[in-house]
Amino acid sequence: xxxxxxxxxxxxxxxxxxxxxxxxxxxxxxxxxxxxxxxxxxxxxxxxxxxxxxxxxxxxxxxxxxxxxxxxxxxxxxxxxxxxxxxxxxxxxxxxxxxxxxxxxxxxxxxxxxxxxxxxxxxxxxxxxxxxxxxxxxxxxxxxxxxxxxxxxxxxxxxxxxxxxxxxxxxxxxxxxxxxxxxxxxxxxxxxxxxxxxxxxxxxxxxxxxxxxxxxxxxxxxxxxxxxxxxxxxxxxxxxxxxxxxxxxxxxxxxxxxxxxxxxxxxxxxxxxxxxxxxxxxxxxxxxxxxxxxxxxxxxxxxxxxxxxxxxxxxxxxxxxxxxxxxxxxxxxxxxxxxxxxxxxxxxxxxxxxxxxxxxxxxxxxxxxxxxxxxxxxxxxxxxxxxxxxxxxxxxxxxxxxxxxxxxxxxxxxxxxxxxxxxxxxxx
Numbered sequence: 001x002x003x004x005x006x007x008x009x010x011x012x013x014x015x016x017x018x019x020x021x022x023x024x025x026x027x028x029x030x031x032x033x034x035x036x037x038x039x040x041x042x043x044x045x046x047x048x049x050x051x052x053x054x055x056x057x058x059x060x061x062x063x064x065x066x067x068x069x070x071x072x073x074x075x076x077x078x079x080x081x082x083x084x085x086x087x088x089x090x091x092x093x094x095x096x097x098x099x100x101x102x103x104x105x106x107x108x109x110x111x112x113x114x115x116x117x118x119x120x121x122x123x124x125x126x127x128x129x130x131x132x133x134x135x136x137x138x139x140x141x142x143x144x145x146x147x148x149x150x151x152x153x154x155x156x157x158x159x160x161x162x163x164x165x166x167x168x169x170x171x172x173x174x175x176x177x178x179x180x181x182x183x184x185x186x187x188x189x190x191x192x193x194x195x196x197x198x199x200x201x202x203x204x205x206x207x208x209x210x211x212x213x214x215x216x217x218x219x220x221x222x223x224x225x226x227x228x229x230x231x232x233x234x235x236x237x238x239x240x241x242x243x244x245x246x247x248x249x250x251x252x253x254x255x256x257x258x259x260x261x262x263x264x265x266x267x268x269x270x271x272x273x274x275x276x277x278x279x280x281x282x283x284x285x286x287x288x289x290x291x292x293x294x295x296x297x298x299x300x301x302x303x304x305x306x307x308x309x310x311x312x313x314x315x316x317x318x319x320x321x322x323x324x325x326x327x328x329x330x331x332x333x334x335x336x337x338x339x340x341x342x343x344x345x346x347x348x349x350x351x352x353x354x355x356x357x358x359x360x361x362x363x364x365x366x367x368x369x370x371x372x373x374x375x376x377x378x379x380x381x382x383x384x385x386x387x388x389x390x391x392x393x394x395x396x397x398x399x400x401x402x403x404x405x406x407x408x409x410x411x412x413x414x415x416x417x418x419x420x421x422x423x424x425x426x427x428x
Contacts, residue, residue: 002041005029023389024382033058036403036410038387049388049402049414055244055269056315057405063272063311070307077298078105084306091313093280095251097260102286104279105301109240109267110138112277115295116263117142117201120234122292123262123285126198130188132167134211134393137203137238146203161197163188167393170214171348171359172367178216182223189231201234206261207242207253207352209401212359212392215350218249219258234285237261240277241355244269245316245404248326248353256352271308275299321404325353331408332356332400335415343422345370354406357388357398369394373425380421386414 008029012020032039035057038046078085093101106112121127131146145159165184168175175181189199206221208214228235242253243266250256267277333349333356340346347361360370374396378389389399
């Protein structure tokens, strides 16, 4: 007999431990997915405007077939030879700059970022890390220290190696050419050097998704990248959320920002939900890491994961999903802009491709964040069968990041409902 929602919540607390997070005031119990759609245990259909893990759509037939075919043939680790990992990495690195030519595959983005930070230490001989003060890069002991919004209460004291710069905020503090951000990075580099720690790396999501995807123009990261290289450090770009064509303009968001990172990390959408992550750098950086660390990941790069990941790249290309992201994203922002003209509590509209949303404010003059109101909007949309979320420093930016097959018709359903919700709710 199927458990009720309340039973599921109680059993989660009992078996998974307390404080395991759920979305929405009324948590949803999904049992099926297809394309951009999800169904709950009661058979209700929802439009998924949030999940980037099923990058080419929930239960994509090409990916499902690839997983089943390879699982029925062989799955083991990379200490045995198999062609799948070579085929995948050839296809993957063909989409990148020539210097990004060698990879280590993992199971999660957290693992990938942890490795990337150790790579930077191995190459630079220093340990100082710079991140923005409103980001998230994962949950290993090292990587969790990079978060200011969910600071761990326990750990190994690794926070002494980390310095923060203000996350870019194009709405409140425009930095049109990236010079202010670069200056802040330079200042923290100097602090790390004076403290005797030394500077190893700057790690950023090149599209600053967790920071609320500020409206930075193309090429914006060049000054910061120059500051990092001038100081002898390495630039890490975390493309877990922003990569694989999501911006609609480029395969990788760092291309849009006008730079090539020394190290790039990948995760969530790599294999459409099959657990997979990766670190890509040039051969010398990977060699320096492998000389300094004896690293092996039992499941990283296994044949089934690689088969799924190959299918994702094939689907992106054959279904022209990057172009779709551009076309639908442009249309979505036009519709969001029309809502801004109608509702004063939409302070700012921004995004690129299938990353778009709006920052909700109590007053457009003061730009005071309407965080509680944003929660109400998200929960009301969930009740109407539309799934999305929030992010940003003030948790007041609607986070709309659907699977890549999302269509203009899907966008109409989203915005027709959002129009109705905004019309019935009032900021408190």
